[in-house]
Amino acid sequence: MAGDGSLSKIRILVVDDNANMRRVIRQILGSFSAENVVEAENGGDAMRILDDASVDLLITDHLMEPIDGLDLIRAVRAKDCGRNPYLPVIMLTGAADVALVARARDAGVTEFLAKPVSAASLYRRLEVVIDRPRQFVRTPVFFGPDRRRRMDSNYHGPPRRDEDPQQGAA
Amino acid sequence: MTKQKPLEVITPPNMLKVKTGGQLPKFDERAVARAEQALKQLAHQFDDWMNEEVAKLEAAYAALAGGPVAGEAGETLFRAAHDIKGLGSTYEFPLVTRLAASFCRLIETEGLRKNADASLVRAHVEAIRAAVRDGVRTEDHPVGKLLLTELESRVARALAA
Numbered sequence: 001m002a003g004d005g006s007l008s009k010i011r012i013l014v015v016d017d018n019a020n021m022r023r024v025i026r027q028i029l030g031s032f033s034a035e036n037v038v039e040a041e042n043g044g045d046a047m048r049i050l051d052d053a054s055v056d057l058l059i060t061d062h063l064m065e066p067i068d069g070l071d072l073i074r075a076v077r078a079k080d081c082g083r084n085p086y087l088p089v090i091m092l093t094g095a096a097d098v099a100l101v102a103r104a105r106d107a108g109v110t111e112f113l114a115k116p117v118s119a120a121s122l123y124r125r126l127e128v129v130i131d132r133p134r135q136f137v138r139t140p141v142f143f144g145p146d147r148r149r150r151m152d153s154n155y156h157g158p159p160r161r162d163e164d165p166q167q168g169a170a
Numbered sequence: 171m172t173k174q175k176p177l178e179v180i181t182p183p184n185m186l187k188v189k190t191g192g193q194l195p196k197f198d199e200r201a202v203a204r205a206e207q208a209l210k211q212l213a214h215q216f217d218d219w220m221n222e223e224v225a226k227l228e229a230a231y232a233a234l235a236g237g238p239v240a241g242e243a244g245e246t247l248f249r250a251a252h253d254i255k256g257l258g259s260t261y262e263f264p265l266v267t268r269l270a271a272s273f274c275r276l277i278e279t280e281g282l283r284k285n286a287d288a289s290l291v292r293a294h295v296e297a298i299r300a301a302v303r304d305g306v307r308t309e310d311h312p313v314g315k316l317l318l319t320e321l322e323s324r325v326a327r328a329l330a331a
Contacts, residue, residue, distance in 0.1 A: 007190060007194075018253055018257065027208045027209060027211075028205045032205060063253075086182035086183075094256055094274075116258070116259035116267065117260060119201075119206050123194075123198065123202050123205075127197070130193070131193045133187075135179050135180060136182055137177060137179055139176050
């Protein structure tokens with residue numbers, strides 16, 4: 001039934017090299033009943049956690065060393081890596097990081113959460129990944145959540161995929 | 171020749187929904203209010219945390235030793251500014267977030283760093299330090315607003331040049 005969902009059984013991995021930022025996110029998640037939160041300081045530590053434990057949702061920053069958020073996402077989506085390739089990933093970004101957004105989409109990010117992080121913005125992102133998950137797409141050069149958010153009824157241009165209905169097709 | 175369709179659309183099982191037992195309550199205002207209240211419990215530490223970030227910025231700037239914003243030291247300075255941009259508003263210093271955002275624009279890439287005006291770099295570091303030290307949190311502060319406007323316009327001019 002709609003509206004009964006509880007985050008209490010979800011394990012969330014929060015990856016950020018700033019301990020205070022991790023604490024802020026954990027504090028918000030705890031208020032949403034998401035108490036099962038594990039933390040990592042960088043992408044390398046996160047991968048070790050993902051290799052050893054079941055994680056349902058990944059929230060990651062971008063700028064980290066030695067392995068940053070983009071490389072972490074690529075590692076999650078990598079073929080035959082032994083991890084869950086469909087793991088939902090929310091990436092923390094600055095509001096104006098347009099170039100990063102494009103690279104993160106190509107790496108296979110699921111959603112973005114713009115800094116400054118607020119309780120409301122984090123809740124909305126959780127709603128999206130749980131209630132309106134994206135389909136995944138595999139091509140020779142890409143694997144990840146569909147980079148098209150939705151079918152745009154206002155788009156009247158030519159089809160952009162072979163799978164799209166062809167205009168004028170009999 | 172047959173045209174291949176090298177695209178596969180997959181609908182993975184929604185394990186999150188399985189574990190949550192259903193949809194999340196649509197924008198649960200009570201949960202959000204609880205979280206905002208929980209954040210307020212951390213607020214007394216925000217000034218200390220902001221000072222920690224400024225200390226990292228100052229250390230990164232000092233590591234340049236008067237030289238250009240370049241190499242690993244330049245990257246460290248950018249990351250420190252980027253962290254402040256992301257954290258300032260959360261720590262109730264939205265003006266500092268904007269100062270840091272201006273700084274990030276100035277030194278975002280190696281190419282920009284190479285040409286960054288040293289006095290403008292120093293001005294950003296000093297402005298961020300002063301705003302945090304003096305508790306200048308928002309654009310309501312007349313001097314803070316003036317400083318921000320001046321730095322943002324100088325960066326815009328530098329990037330346009």
